[in-house]
Amino acid sequence: MIDVLVAGGGPAGLATAIHATLAGMEAVVVEPRLAPVDKACGEGLMPSGVAALRALGVRPPGRALRGISYLDGRHRAQAAFRDGPGLGVRRTELHAALSARAAELGVKVLPGRVEEVRQDGEGVRAAGLRARWLVAADGLHSPVRAMLELGLPDPGPRRYGLRRHYRVAPWSDFVEVHWAADGEAYVTPVGDELVGVAVLSSRRRGYAEHLADFPALLERLGGRAVTPVRGAGPLRQRVRARVAGRVLLVGDAAGYVDALTGEGCPWR
Template sequence: MIDVLVAGGGPAGLAAAIHGALAGLEVVVVEPRTTPVDKACGEGVMPGGVAALRALGVEVTGRELRGIRYVDGATRAEASFRDHTGLGIRRTTLHSALHRRALDLGVRMLPGKIGEVRQNADTVTAAGTTARWLIAADGLHSPLRRSLGLELPNHPHGRYGLRRHYRVEPWTDFVEVHWSRHGEAYVTPVDDDLVGVAILSRRRRGYDEHLAAFPALTASLRGPAATEVRGAGPLRQRVRRRTAGRVLLVGDAAGYLDALTGEGIALALATAGAAIRSLAADRPEEYERAWTRLTCRHRLLTGALLAASRRPGTARLIVPAAFRMPPLFSAAVHALQ
């Protein structure tokens, strides 16, 4: 019998597997997709996430990011990261690096889906494998979360994300967040000749229609589109709790508020580590408290920005307010590092 079975081989699942292997646990990952896995993602890793990757021994390359810049027409506000840089990195590059590190540590990879989960007081069985614990890292719309009865109803008017890359030389080493009345566009340099543009909005329409709301940004995208549009959503996923017997939810499966502050990867790495530490200590009940503590600032700041952006009138005040109060904007960016 193995120690930990991980459902899902995305960043959260692979991070949990690496943490487990480093803790001396035997880990198996079940994932139906082939490596590398791509998905709609802003592709900016905050400094805390970069440090967490290095602590796991994961070697990644990309474009250094110095901070966050908000843009609304001619009004701009920016804040540099305090001590370290972030990283713009293609999702496929990040996934390959995590996958390689997990294999190097002896993590076994099984192709397939988890399917039905059976558990008792001491073990959990799924995908033909019995383990002491199961980590559900099967994504935003986690089938395991739903089957375990941990999902709560979501707001009917959720936000959605779309992403595409453009073959153009980056014009900044900041993550640029362009604001409009109906959403935001996130520009992340990911290579010397490639930028990713992710759009978040409550409105369901095509990528080009969304992009047209950002004429200044469109003028900067002189190069051709380099990838197809990928989408995700609705983004907000509400969860009753993050444990069910011998199953722990990690990453997006553990609940998701929004991608507005760009902390998804950093939080996935941090909460995956917390889950493994609680299992290694045989105290799974500690994970819920650890998850709440690790995500507290993200939930508060993201929730405040979402509330302000919900109405077009107040959404247009966000960038001018950040411009007029740079210490407050810097404090918010530093809190999210």
């Protein structure tokens, strides 16, 4: 019997499989999409995230980040990280680095999808496999969380995220969070000639309409978009528990806190 079966081969699933393997367990990941997987993301790793990756033997390429700046056109509040630099890294490069490390350790990544979960006192059956534990790392809208009825309704305002990349030399080694009445746009340098711009808002409208709220930023970007717009949401996801028998939720499947506003403690 497999020790740990992981549903979902995003960052949380691959990190879980790498951890399990380093702890001497056999880990198998089931993921429907081919690596490297792209996703709507601001692509900023905090220093603790960089350290956690390093401890797993994962060193993705990217741009060192010195801290975070908040700007609203008139004011700027800025702080440097105290524990060394963070990292701006393209999602595809992060995924490729995690996948390479998992492969190096012998983690099997199987194409497929977990669509049914059955468990008893000794193990779990899912995706035609039997394991001692199932880790659900299947993202914001986790099908496994839904199957086990672990989600909670969210009464609050629904926020969504959209992101796109621009071919322009980064002008700061801080992540810049630009504020406006209807949301935030944050800029992460991810390459020598590449920045990502993620927009978070509760207003449902197009990416270009959101960016129009930030004229100074628009001017800096110069209209050189080089990736399509990707989106995700609603961001806040609440859960009533992260463990159900032999099934454990990790990553976004385990509940999501809005990183900019802090809203959505998954336990409330």
